[in-house]
Amino acid sequence: MTRDSLERVARDVVACERCPRLRRWCRHVAHVRIRRYSDEEYWGRPVPGFGDKAARLLVVGLAPAAHGGNRTGRVFTGDRSGDFLFAALHRAGFANQPTSVSRDDGLVLHDCYVAPLARCAPPANKPTAREIGRCREYLLREWQLLTEVRAVLALGKVAMDGVVALLRRIGRIPERPALAFGHGVHHHLGGDLALFASYHPSQQNTFTGKLTARSMDAVLAQVRRHLGGRRSRGGDR
Numbered sequence: 013m014t015r016d017s018l019e020r021v022a023r024d025v026v027a028c029e030r031c032p033r034l035r036r037w038c039r040h041v042a043h044v045r046i047r048r049y050s051d052e053e054y055w056g057r058p059v060p061g062f063g064d065k066a067a068r069l070l071v072v073g074l075a076p077a078a079h080g081g082n083r084t085g086r087v088f089t090g091d092r093s094g095d096f097l098f099a100a101l102h103r104a105g106f107a108n109q110p111t112s113v114s115r116d117d118g119l120v121l122h123d124c125y126v127a128p129l130a131r132c133a134p135p136a137n138k139p140t141a142r143e144i145g146r147c148r149e150y151l152l153r154e155w156q157l158l159t160e161v162r163a164v165l166a167l168g169k170v171a172m173d174g175v176v177a178l179l180r181r182i183g184r185i186p187e188r189p190a191l192a193f194g195h196g197v198h199h200h201l202g203g204d205l206a207l208f209a210s211y212h213p214s215q216q217n218t219f220t221g222k223l224t225a226r227s228m229d230a231v232l233a234q235v236r237r238h239l240g241g242r243r244s245r246g247g248d249r
């Protein structure tokens with residue numbers, strides 16, 4: 013059997029058609045577009061994870077945005093959520109630049125890998141539980157390939173529930189107790205692995221001040237402490 017790789021996972025993700033509702037929606041959005049991107053060719057396909065193959069930090073989001081990742085083909089790229097997230101990752105030393113606008117913008121993650129729970133943009137930003145379940149295979153394969161991960165940062169409760177479900181499914185953590193969600197809450201999962209929770213950097217949260225740059229920085233500082241500081245080697249290997 014051929015060995016799995018992150019490149020193989022990415023290829024499988026991009027070709028995936030398992031969720032008819034989501035595939036229809038992504039194609040529809042890519043066809044209709046919105047005025048400010050009307051002259052752009054949208055990606056319109058499932059969006060793979062990306063980053064450093066030797067990452068110790070895995071950041072898990074919910075799903076690509078209709079006019080963000082679904083337009084640009086890279087998660088958290090080309091929308092306000094991405095602006096917020098990558099600016100924070102840059103301040104914390106996990107990204108070489110604070111902006112994320114297109115797949116060829118030069119963004120390189122250091123010691124960090126970013127992946128969505130569901131790989132297709134969902135209507136109203138809400139994938140169903142069944143759709144998330146169908147997509148779990150991809151995050152699981154990435155988890156198995158990212159062997160140096162010591163910290164998982166879940167962006168939002170749905171992302172955290174998805175990570176916990178995955179870790180329980182593979183027996184990495186026990187079925188109980190329940191793990192509480194809250195911004196800045198973290199759980200030590202044994203074996204040097206910790207799960208950190210943050211509010212999702214959606215516009216709804218950042219525009220209302222529920223999530224601020226300062227409170228995001230505080231969570232990433234916790235992650236840094238857990239990892240024992242920065243690692244000198246890095247790059248998008």
Ligand code: SF4
Binds near residue numbers: 059131132147
């Ligand atoms: S959400 Fe995941 S499983 Fe469903 S079609 Fe997209 S890539 Fe495939």
